[in-house]
Amino acid sequence: DRVSVRNFALRWMKEPMLVRVEAERRMPKKVSHHYCVVPKRKRIETLRKIAFSEEEQVKSVIAFVDSQSNVDTAAEALNRMGVDSVVALRGDADKRERASVMQDFRNRKAKLLIATEIAARGLDLPDVSVVVNLDLPTDSDHYIHRAGRCGRAGAEGTVVSLTTKENAFVVSKLEKEMSVDIIHSTVYGGKIIRAEELPKQVRKRSELSKGAHLSKKAENQDSKREDLPRTAETKAQSASQLGSKRRRRKTRRRMMQGLPRTGKQNEAQCSNKS
Numbered sequence: 001d002r003v004s005v006r007n008f009a010l011r012w013m014k015e016p017m018l019v020r021v022e023a024e025r026r027m028p029k030k031v032s033h034h035y036c037v038v039p040k041r042k043r044i045e046t047l048r049k050i051a052f053s054e055e056e057q058v059k060s061v062i063a064f065v066d067s068q069s070n071v072d073t074a075a076e077a078l079n080r081m082g083v084d085s086v087v088a089l090r091g092d093a094d095k096r097e098r099a100s101v102m103q104d105f106r107n108r109k110a111k112l113l114i115a116t117e118i119a120a121r122g123l124d125l126p127d128v129s130v131v132v133n134l135d136l137p138t139d140s141d142h143y144i145h146r147a148g149r150c151g152r153a154g155a156e157g158t159v160v161s162l163t164t165k166e167n168a169f170v171v172s173k174l175e176k177e178m179s180v181d182i183i184h185s186t187v188y189g190g191k192i193i194r195a196e197e198l199p200k201q202v203r204k205r206s207e208l209s210k211g212a213h214l215s216k217k218a219e220n221q222d223s224k225r226e227d228l229p230r231t232a233e234t235k236a237q238s239a240s241q242l243g244s245k246r247r248r249r250k251t252r253r254r255m256m257q258g259l260p261r262t263g264k265q266n267e268a269q270c271s272n273k274s
Helices: 002-012 042-049 068-081 095-106 140-147 169-177 202-256 263-273
Strands: 031-037 061-065 088-089 113-114 130-133 156-161 182-186 191-194
Touching: 031 169, 042 061, 042 068, 042 130, 042 156, 042 182, 042 202, 061 068, 068 088, 088 095, 130 140, 140 156, 140 169, 156 169
Parallel strands: 031 156, 031 182, 061 113, 061 130, 088 113, 130 156
Antiparallel strands: 182 191
C-alpha cells in the first residue's frame, strides 16, 4: 500500500520524491448528466436535435457508438436527413484518414463527430461541449472516459445517454457505481430539459396519443376475435353450397345417361308427389 511504499522509499532511496497524480476515474466537475428514453428508431433524430439545435449554442458534439458498423449507420442516416456537418471516425481508419477527420472536427468544418470509444482514445479534443451516448457504455469506467471528452480544463459540459425503456436499468446501475445523478430528461424545443419540466399540454397530448394507440390496438384485437366464428360459419356455408352444386351436376349427368336417380333423390321425389 501507499504507506509501505513510502517507508521503503525513505529507507532505501536517496532524496525520494512523492508525486501525486489525479485518478483516471475522476469525473469532470462541471459536467451535467442526463438520460433520455427514446425508441431505437428515433435515436438519430434525437441526436440531430441535440447537436444542431438553434436554441442552444453547442460548439461541438461527440456521439459514441459501440461498433464500427454503427458509426457508418449513424453517419449515413444523418446524411439522409440533410446533415452535412458530421464526420465519422472508425477504429480501422488509417493515419491519413484519421488526421483528415480530426482536422475537419478541430477546424469546425464538422460539428458532430461519431466514433467508437476505442477510436477516440488518446485524442485531444478541445471545446467539446456535449457528449451523446448513442449506445450505452458497458460500465462506469467507459462512461467516465466518454464523459471526460467534454468539460475539460474546468469548462462546462453535458453528457446525454439515449436508452430504450427496456435498458433504462443500465442507467440506474451506472448512477449507483459512480455516485452521480443522471437526470431523466427530454429534448424539447431544441433544449435538454428535465422530463417533469415538459409543458403540461405536451405531456397531455403524448398521453392521449398513447391512449388512443392502445385503444385502437385493443379494438383491432376484439375485431379479430369477433371475426373468428363468422369465418368458421362462412366456411361451413360455402362447403354446404358446394356440396349441393356437385349433387345437382351429378343428377343431371345421370339423367342424360338414362340412369335412375340415387335412392335419396327417389325418396325425395316420392315424398314431393305424396
